[in-house]
Amino acid sequence: MKLYLLLLFFPLLCIAQQEKTTRILFILDASNSMNSTWDKQTRLEGAKEVLLQAMEQFKGVPNVEIALRIYGHQTPITNDTQDCNDTKLEVPFSVGNIDIIKNKIRGLIAKGATPIARSLEAAAGDFPDTTSRNVIILITDGLESCDNNPCVIAKKLREKGVKVTPFVIGLGMDLSYLENFSCIGSYSDAEDKGSFISVLTTIIEKILVRTTVQINLNDSYKKPTESNVTLFLYEAGTKNLKYTFTHTINRYNNPDTLVIDPNFSYDLIVNTLPKIEKKQISIVRNTHNTIQIDAPQGFLKITGTTAVAVRVMEKSKYETINLQLTNSQDKYLVGVYDIEILTLPRSYQRIEISQSKTTTVTITSPGTLELKCIKYNVGQVFVDKGNGLFELVFNLDEKLLASKYVLQPGNYKVVYRQKDQKSTGYTLEKKFKIESTKKILLTL
Numbered sequence: 414m415k416l417y418l419l420l421l422f423f424p425l426l427c428i429a430q431q432e433k434t435t436r437i438l439f440i441l442d443a444s445n446s447m448n449s450t451w452d453k454q455t456r457l458e459g460a461k462e463v464l465l466q467a468m469e470q471f472k473g474v475p476n477v478e479i480a481l482r483i484y485g486h487q488t489p490i491t492n493d494t495q496d497c498n499d500t501k502l503e504v505p506f507s508v509g510n511i512d513i514i515k516n517k518i519r520g521l522i523a524k525g526a527t528p529i530a531r532s533l534e535a536a537a538g539d540f541p542d543t544t545s546r547n548v549i550i551l552i553t554d555g556l557e558s559c560d561n562n563p564c565v566i567a568k569k570l571r572e573k574g575v576k577v578t579p580f581v582i583g584l585g586m587d588l589s590y591l592e593n594f595s596c597i598g599s600y601s602d603a604e605d606k607g608s609f610i611s612v613l614t615t616i617i618e619k620i621l622v623r624t625t626v627q628i629n630l631n632d633s634y635k636k637p638t639e640s641n642v643t644l645f646l647y648e649a650g651t652k653n654l655k656y657t658f659t660h661t662i663n664r665y666n667n668p669d670t671l672v673i674d675p676n677f678s679y680d681l682i683v684n685t686l687p688k689i690e691k692k693q694i695s696i697v698r699n700t701h702n703t704i705q706i707d708a709p710q711g712f713l714k715i716t717g718t719t720a721v722a723v724r725v726m727e728k729s730k731y732e733t734i735n736l737q738l739t740n741s742q743d744k745y746l747v748g749v750y751d752i753e754i755l756t757l758p759r760s761y762q763r764i765e766i767s768q769s770k771t772t773t774v775t776i777t778s779p780g781t782l783e784l785k786c787i788k789y790n791v792g793q794v795f796v797d798k799g800n801g802l803f804e805l806v807f808n809l810d811e812k813l814l815a816s817k818y819v820l821q822p823g824n825y826k827v828v829y830r831q832k833d834q835k836s837t838g839y840t841l842e843k844k845f846k847i848e849s850t851k852k853i854l855l856t857l
Contacts, residue, residue, distance in 0.1 A: 434545040436478045436506050437471075437620060439464070439514075440532050442553035444485030447523035449554070452606040456554045457523045459606050463613060464518055464552075468511050470617055477621065480506040480539055481514045484532045485525040495526035497559035502539050527558035530566040548620055550613075624675040626702045627668050630660060630683065633709040633747055633768040637668050642685055642708075649678035649693050670701070683708060686745045687727060687734045709747040711766040715739050717776030718850075719819070724753040728763065739776060756821050758796045758806040780847040782818045784827075786857045789814065792829025797844075820847045829857055 488496035629637035
């Protein structure tokens with residue numbers, strides 16, 4: 414069976430805004446099975462060829478250090494014994510050691526066992542510190558052959574703050590066999606050395622391309638203090654959603670740094686109330702990008718004793734941007750809004766939201782109208798708006814002899830006629846007054 418396994422271990426470190434040193438540890442399998450034929454050469458020969466080419470990519474790259482650990486290259490394996498401690502840091506981290514690493518790779522001979530777990534465990538101590546951006550790339554052609562379990566080691570690494578993200582490439586293999594690596598992470602298959610080159614190249618590009626993005630949600634004072642809102646990043650001009658983030662202020666009180674693909678332009682939606690859109694955002698490769706968004710916000714608080722919904726709209730617009738309930742508080746962009754309080758009768762207010770301040774709207778406690786009818790009636794209830802103006806509140810239910818309504822305080826009248834009477838002359842009306850928290854009984 415043929416197999417190449419690439420594992421990346423990324424520590425869960427915040428990406429700082431200044432440039433960090435990136436340390437990449439290559440762990441290379443030189444066990445006896447690497448002598449097997451693969452793509453018209455041995456697996457080790459193929460791996461050496463690809464790695465020697467890959468090393469050239471690191472020459473002259475600032476803030477990058479490389480190291481090399483090898484296992485299975487010191488003690489030949491026999492039918493009776495195998496050296497499970499055969500793992501060694503051959504070239505430690507330093508600047509300008511690429512040629513040393515290449516020479517070590519060139520002279521490598523595959524001999525021994527496959528102590529993957531012990532090599533991973535030892536590799537944790539190969540890095541000088543944990544403050545740098547530390548990466549491990551493990552290249553192997555087989556499963557663990559010693560007593561330790563790589564899954565256990567992977568769990569220990571995670572507990573130490575190391576996130577395991579493997580890229581497993583099986584060459585012409587049954588995927589059920591590759592599932593042995595599922596405890597460590599995901600896997601895929603490839604047919605030839607070209608696939609291995611492609612995957613390794615992609616991995617190195619991701620490591621070396623330090624393109625970061627910071628999205629500043631600015632308040633009224635142009636300070637990036639706004640946060641805790643969902644961000645959608647679409648491929649520009651499409652509905653292809655590439656990234657979803659909850660905007661976060663990090664431990665340094667700065668908008669958190671994001672890593673996104675610089676090969677696309679983006680349309681950004683900031684899901685404030687109302688939402689903000691910014692289109693055709695270009696990301697500059699190999700630098701820290703800052704996207705400025707004006708998103709000053711304040712609060713609207715609805716209070717009252719009765720459960721009522723309030724419809725919130727932008728000033729002079731009819732589209733609902735939010736439906737907020739009594740005794741709740743929500744956040745809105747600074748500006749002027751129209752609100753419709755969904756009581757009976759409806760009431761309307763124009764409010765203003767200010768930076769970081771709370772605007773409170775208190776809904777007056779309603780009263781209760783109980784209607785009792787001697788006969789079935791048709792009719793309507795109106796609220797007196799003054800100056801001879803009346804506004805329709807609701808229609809009577811002509812199939813009910815008794816009904817109850819919760820109404821806002823005010824002066825009202827009901828205009829009605831018994832349903833079975835066939836003359837307009839039988840029209841009647843009654844005036845009544847609703848007071849807060851009180852109940853009245855009206856008989857028609």
